Amino acid sequence: MAAVNDVVIKIATVNGTGSASANGLLRKAIFRMGVPVVGKNFFPSNIQGLPTWYEIRVTADGYQARSNRTDLMVAMNAQTYAKDMAEVTSGGWLVYDSTWPRSQLLDREDITVLGIPFSKLCNENFDGVRTRILMKNIAYVGAIAALLDLDLEVITQLLEETFGDKKHLVASNMEAIRIGYDYATENFPCPLEASVMAMDNTKDQVIMDGNTAAALGCVYAGATVGAWYPITPSTSLMDSFRSFCAKYRVDSETDKRTYAIIQAEDELAAIGMVLGASWMGARSFTPTSGPGISLMTEFIGLAYYAEIPAVIFNVQRTGPSTGMPTRTQQADILSCAYASHGDTKHILLFPANPAECFTTAVQSFDLAERLQTPVMVLSDLDIGMNDWMVPEFEWDDEYVPDRGKVLSADDLDQMDKFYRYLDSDGDGIPYRTLPGEHPKGSFFTRGSGHNKLGGYTEDGSEYQEVVDRLLLKWETARTLVPKPEIIYSKDNKAAILTVGSGNGGCKEALDRLASKNIGLNYCRVKAFPFGEEVKGFVEKHEVIYVVEQNRDAQLKTLLMLDIEANPDKLVSLLHYNGMPLNAGFVVDSVLKEMAKACAA
Amino acid sequence: MAAVNDVVIKIATVNGTGSASANGLLRKAIFRMGVPVVGKNFFPSNIQGLPTWYEIRVTADGYQARSNRTDLMVAMNAQTYAKDMAEVTSGGWLVYDSTWPRSQLLDREDITVLGIPFSKLCNENFDGVRTRILMKNIAYVGAIAALLDLDLEVITQLLEETFGDKKHLVASNMEAIRIGYDYATENFPCPLEASVMAMDNTKDQVIMDGNTAAALGCVYAGATVGAWYPITPSTSLMDSFRSFCAKYRVDSETDKRTYAIIQAEDELAAIGMVLGASWMGARSFTPTSGPGISLMTEFIGLAYYAEIPAVIFNVQRTGPSTGMPTRTQQADILSCAYASHGDTKHILLFPANPAECFTTAVQSFDLAERLQTPVMVLSDLDIGMNDWMVPEFEWDDEYVPDRGKVLSADDLDQMDKFYRYLDSDGDGIPYRTLPGEHPKGSFFTRGSGHNKLGGYTEDGSEYQEVVDRLLLKWETARTLVPKPEIIYSKDNKAAILTVGSGNGGCKEALDRLASKNIGLNYCRVKAFPFGEEVKGFVEKHEVIYVVEQNRDAQLKTLLMLDIEANPDKLVSLLHYNGMPLNAGFVVDSVLKEMAKACAA
Amino acid sequence: MSYIAKPKVSHPKLPKNKLGLTERDYEGSVSTLCAGCGHDSITSAIIQAVFELDIEPHRLAKISGIGCSSKTPTYFMSESHGFNSVHGRMPSVTTGANAANRDLMYVGVSGDGDSLSIGAGQFVHAIRRNLNMCYLIENNGVYGLTKGQFSASADIGSKPKKGLANQQEPIDAVSTALSLGATYIGRSFSGDKEQLVPLIKGAMLHKGFALLDIISPCVTFNDHEGSTKSYAHTRQFYHHVVDMDYIPPAKEIKADYEKGSAMPIKLHDGSKIVLRKVDKEYDPSSRAKAFKYLRERSNAGEIITGLLYVNEGRPEMHDLMGNVDTPLSKLSLDSLRPPDGELERILRGYR
Amino acid sequence: MSYIAKPKVSHPKLPKNKLGLTERDYEGSVSTLCAGCGHDSITSAIIQAVFELDIEPHRLAKISGIGCSSKTPTYFMSESHGFNSVHGRMPSVTTGANAANRDLMYVGVSGDGDSLSIGAGQFVHAIRRNLNMCYLIENNGVYGLTKGQFSASADIGSKPKKGLANQQEPIDAVSTALSLGATYIGRSFSGDKEQLVPLIKGAMLHKGFALLDIISPCVTFNDHEGSTKSYAHTRQFYHHVVDMDYIPPAKEIKADYEKGSAMPIKLHDGSKIVLRKVDKEYDPSSRAKAFKYLRERSNAGEIITGLLYVNEGRPEMHDLMGNVDTPLSKLSLDSLRPPDGELERILRGYR
């Protein structure tokens, strides 16, 4: 099935052996040749010594999801040879280190096995254990370059960019490239049928992971206080924020910082810090993942009820409990939507890729401050830690942040008396003040019963008045959150509806189904609560395939609850084994469900 | 509206002044006269000095809910005189301490105001500040005894039971009773039209609060490890467990205990302790309330996924956040059902009154051990802390606890090898072993990805096999949990469906509606997941009034999600101001909804 | 919370501070605590301290957890911003608030349950950061609001109203803070206003984490015979070891201190505190020695009070982080963004 | 977790203990930690200790939180029950387990992140209860599993691989445990098996809370120059202060200890430990003095190791509670119910 500019390369190595930079070099080289790529990392939940895979999909069409093929397997890890070979798609190739013979590799006749003595070659050409290991990685890049006909100029240039002044490193790396390249060229018919051919499909595109993009969004939103507790797969979000801040938030004269990153003692403290900072008027956020959300539950309820802005990035991983920390899933939707005891509901935003992580991050602060409530950005490991090709982000230098209804000292001067929880505008959103601004602005923030004036109460009707207003605010939120992406293929009765990282696989599936003459409409929700558009879309269709990455149909659940979508027409296609979604799953499932419906 | 044996007495005092025992005396006296009573406490979230009310409903019919009348107000708290007077139902009476004149009491002409100089009388007859305060409380009991024609013999007997050998206390209390009694008899026409007349409607009944009953259930279930962190309104559950244990669980010879109550450092630790103890094979539980549940969230997910039994009593209070800790609500249903990140769902049991708290407590351990998963008993402040008249609990001395699938040392001896998560019986429930029992029984408990053998895994399909089995276990749970209470009045198309403490008010409403010729069917769910019976009931009806005590229709939510109940026929009647439900609310709301439906 | 409206009468003859405010102006709502509760005395000491320090009410933020003690921020400074958060989590909220706005003064009020049980983790980590705040533990040895269970500060052998004496080792806030490096540590007693007011003043002005562990008897649940946190017991075993005077910026040190026993320390705003050592052996500048002294004395049943350790030298959180002087919350968002057009440059690195 | 199947070869010549087991029988799955990780050395010290103590594997429960360190229970004693719980919550799970079954031996394995940050509250409260367990902190100054952030045990001035040196006061597990009253406190180093093995044996047999704070370098993230938790730094500044020997029940104390420096202590099972004081000034029976000594030495940059404090006298949790000797989990449920017919009597009180 592999073809020119439509190949899936998978590299099997051991973690901690430095293969990440070699894999990145490979991915970038293809991208620089103008050919779209997708890069996915499959790594274990440990630090060193276990099998790890990097998958590069070369996709002229620019699809964003993983493919369920493996055309060219580079099996560098003896522990997983057997498994890796089994995975190669019929007609594909397997490259392995033939320094040691592997007779079991002759098992499959439907694939081509290419042995390259990487270790031997590197031992002959390089000194030092560490160098030899690193160079072996570069050497397989060289071999792949030959097999797929990559542009060596581009590779050279990338190495130069990486090592800059360190010319000797450029030289030694190029030597390793050559070793692999030459061996392949001499021993095999290069290039393979499936190769990479320069084109012009990556213009104005970048390759980035979602955590970096979200961090950049936080910088652009003007966030100043980031509190967090490390947890995979959200850690790199704060790491990136720290790097950007080191660059853009240090006063060049005084060397002083205009940001505070606080590594909290745990997630309970991290969210407490965010609430404290937001209360003071700073834009503040915390990145975390499932277990962290569970620990933040009590504070999230306080923020909801006391109406304090907060931005929480939940980079979801496979649950429940510790689950599989290095695998992806979308299974925190329900627990985030209704986090905390008592009557609560929370705004969720669902970016679908790194580009949206950037814009959604900015939006999340605007919405949190406008609505005075926690906003949770639900990304996942696939978006957060994998390499996506996305259009260059745009930034409007005229952007005016929405700080919401905050009374200034002047406003307060002109007021008789300030009451915190009055709904003066009829939109369910009260006015707030910032501590320290003005003597008249003081009020008491509390999670205990309070009335609309902000006073403590145990009076049932005063209490009820406030929680009822929160429902009105929810309706306002519905009008402010991002609208879904909707695509009509033709005016038919069936559609696919998905969320977040389901987007890539579903869109590709739409194309594939269309090629089978099945034209489905498409809706990708971007936020909870759902607005009119989602409701209208659901109502308009007779069958909606709800594609999501969890076991319990959590998105479907929200559709049923928030817009009373009729469950009879919502057909769940659930993918939750921890791997990113691929179009094949969607296509197969849709076809199966269609067949079932016909049979019934 | 008040009539003989149908009176609502409300006593307004200040907390910390010892009125609780006087109020208890009054309630018991009526009960001992064979007349059913309901006792509700409305107290502030502080310790001393704020207004507090005790409401006694005298109800020949034996209704269990509050009434929305106040026939006889005993206004002992000057701070709340005005409010208290305003609350008296037209035609009712207000008793106040006339030691100081209260001219504003003449405001209402539709009620009768009776002044009794309690303070003056007590100052004349007793010495010491504390004694005078306490005796003033007893004196109002005396006055009410005269006004309502209570049996002084019964009161004397109760005082004798209370004070036992301390004859002088009996005497002084009886003197206080006399003072109030005589003043009322001499100055007012006693008894009032609404009075209490001895009958025989309390045979085989007891008066108890739900926390005491649940604690007794834990004792009978054989619970040995109780870990907790104090929180209103669940605290008295552990207090009662401690008292019962002090009596029944201390070895008479060695003076040693067969129970461990651990006051944890917080709720995270409390649930951790429960899991540790359950893992070791002890029956273990924790009582808590909303904020505690939020803090337990992470561990609850671990228990679900690692399949560890746990019993959690959630005595619900008004949320969100700290909310109103001394007011009731049923607003943790949703957060308990889906507690924790990732795909999880949990078994909920809903007792409706103290008698059911007793049986449900026992059941909860059986179910938790049978199903190897957390079971949450959702009570509330109304059930847990108020005085309910319920039939004497029954206990079958032949009761055989269900310890679930635990392999004994003998079983293990005969096995080749033990694997923790195999579904050998096809019901989704694997076998477990207890640490220390047998060398072959050892296994590794973890919240991280594991396969059916109990081994660590990061393999998608191995992971999925286990979480899919958990769904099968859920279906087994569905068949094991308690069935709903269903009452058919006639074969009509409309019904009331409720849960927990909604029971009393709804049943009374059924009677009242029936008297208006509106005959509704009735279903009270006792557990989540819902079984066939609930599903059948919902399907059979065209309109179902879902009565629940929260803002967001959380029970309706579960019906929609768990049995895909059609929301169109579920009409929510929501009562969530923190006060216990009363029948009037249900009747009025049903009538209003019926009118709306007719108009539409 | 109270049903009694607070009388807002003007009292022309009450003394005024530099801001023209009277002590009344620093009061809050009427307390709803039990009559005689130690916490109310601490409230009034706070009011006196802030009045005398001429603090602008709206420039002070008062933060608490949950408990009788944590309710007290409602009872002082009604013109200040208050935040009654969740149980045990006052430190994190204060950390975030302070990170956002370093210019305000932060007073955290907590209980022994709030800080030493559920909040123990946050308590120790706020100390580690040398968070610039005044942290008050109103310590009664019990959970007042949930009706009298022992807290982690209950002493071994202390008897409850009924039931068995406590057998668990107490967590002593002072020695914990010493072992973690808090930079201003005092212990006092709600019934000793004379000692308490200057301690609070110093704590408010100290730049860094200032802890005051204040024994504050719970009259309802822990003031009986046999309780080691009762008024009677505290009075009996109470020892001043290092008292202090607070001297405002302008004033000179005048009092005639006995040589060797007085130790003046300059605070960051120019004011001074003078330590007066009652026990000359005591060294309030050494964590190691202070700890040893305290343990030995507390083994002997003594309650050692006063300003027990102080270190004006250690940088507080913002300085440890190297932050700008302007509060982060006051920076305009525009100034926080990379320059116009910079995004394009950044993105070039991702091609 | 590993893809390599563990070879299950029999080794007839390996030495056997009293139970007829070899050290091999106390091993677990193959470690998936980084080659050279200190934690693996601790695992092997544990294996040696339990082998030599003749412990029946299934009578020991091993419990952990989350982290590289918390993974290690998989790598020893595969015939024991293990519980890899959630991050920072090993103490509570162990408390509950022990409450239910006091007869097993409990080994808790934790990391500095697991115990001193997220788990700080549970850590201190387990100490307060004098929970009968052996609590190991595999202390590397960083969060290994999340890739090298500083933990709360990082020393001031310790440098990360890149970025700025740590400025926050460390939480020292040993002095915290001293201030809270743990009854057996030791510090050691993963690279010093000779010291470690007897310390672990004593900790396992001690009746009460035994803490071992074991410096265990993280070769991947915290073993570079400038790190104060590296192999090199630890070796350089490492001082034995009180070493100990473990002497099994039957054996007599034979070795010839220098007078005044040896201190024999009898453990509850009849075995003995003999403390050998390297620094004769040191007093491992006084919390006050030990604390002072440790702080002063650590101020001087020394890493003080050995059995630093021990108190065999304080009752452990069950004895504090007055519980029966039989494990609660072994009592038949029937025996726990009030006698037949008693319910009726109870209910009479509610009429």
Ligand SMILES: Cc1ncc(C[n+]2csc(CCOP(=O)(O)OP(=O)(O)O)c2C)c(N)n1
């Ligand atoms: C998460 C949570 N758990 C439990 C409670 C119940 N609770 C309220 S106050 C309190 C203890 C207060 O003790 P302390 O901090 O010593 O304050 P005090 O009342 O003694 O002044 C508890 C356990 C709560 N509010 N939140």
Ligand SMILES: Cc1ncc(C[n+]2csc(CCOP(=O)(O)OP(=O)(O)O)c2C)c(N)n1
């Ligand atoms: C609630 C929660 N937050 C965060 C994490 C992520 N996490 C896993 S291990 C770890 C730190 C481990 O550090 P330490 O205990 O010192 O162990 P080490 O890896 O250094 O041995 C963290 C933060 C988690 N698993 N759970």
Ligand code: SF4
């Ligand atoms: S219960 Fe105790 S702590 Fe609470 S207000 Fe009353 S006296 Fe104070």
Ligand code: SF4
């Ligand atoms: S990362 Fe560090 S702590 Fe973790 S296994 Fe590797 S060396 Fe050990």
Ligand SMILES: [Mg+2]
């Ligand atoms: Mg207290």
Ligand SMILES: [Mg+2]
């Ligand atoms: Mg560590």
